[in-house]
Amino acid sequence: MFHKEGYKILGIAITICVIINILSYTFINVEWVNQLILAATIIMFLLVLQFFRNPKRQTLVSDHNIVAPVDGKVVVIEEVFEKEYFKEKRLQVSVFMSPVNVHVTRHPINGKVVFSKYHPGKFLVAWHPKSSEENERTTVVVKNNAVEVLYRQIAGALAKRIVNYAKEGQEVVQGSDSGFIKFGSRVDLFLPLNTPIDVKLNQKVKGGLTVIAKV
Incomplete structure (x- = not known):
């Protein structure tokens, strides 16, 4: 498909x-x-x-799991200051996608979209430290009774278009399509500081299937 x-x-x-x-x-x-x-x-x-393949994924829906939003490799697990929405320290988990990965972005949790914003910007390579703040990107925040998660689609040097389906006020289902990034990029997840992480650096993950963390 x-x-x-x-x-x-x-x-x-x-x-x-x-x-x-x-x-x-x-x-x-x-x-x-x-x-x-x-x-x-x-x-x-x-x-x-x-x-452009879009494999169907059978997500095991759970309010206690935060699943990978995309396919790729975990390249960052660190504490950072998230300045756009939370304006406080968060735990960042970043997944880098190569051109051969599936580029569908999926909702990491069930809940309500409380924030969704597009930012025009540069096209630095996706692993560049400043790409999260300077590249073309979209920021989406989904909230449920257990957790509030921000995830950011970031365009890379080859990606020239980000598609974002998440609309503020929309109720979304974990693992369903949230967007698409064309030709290589990355997605950053921002989680509460005390969140137990279930993945390691350089681990390969699959969107909608791999559990990134538990709440």
Whole structure:
């Protein structure tokens, strides 16, 4: 299954591939060159295709679990001062996504969206220390009876568009689609300081499945 955000790009990609091959077979009379171009365009299209995959995940919904919002590798677990919404110290857990990861963002908890804001910005590499504050990003806060969690989608050097579906006042279900980031980036989670963390640095996680922490 593929994400709806990819339909237009996939359509453009397959059109470009077809045009390239028509021109190749029209103007190049060397068979092995034509076959090489055909193979290259097929590989290119498959790479774009895999980027927009959207596997169905059976999230074990629980108000006591905070699940990974995205697929990727845990690159940060540290205490920081969150200055946009909480304006106090929080425990930050960051997940970096490479271009080969699934790029669907999922709600880490059940609850009500109490804050949702888009910030235009730069496109520093996603692991840059300042990317969380200077890059294009969206900040979403979901709250339930057990916990209030902020998660931030951050565009990377290749990501040129962040899609955010979370609207203030909306009731959301843990593991459901919250957004999409195109072509490599990261997501930061901000949790209460006393939250027991269930993951380690460099651990690979899956959005909607891996439990990041328990409350």
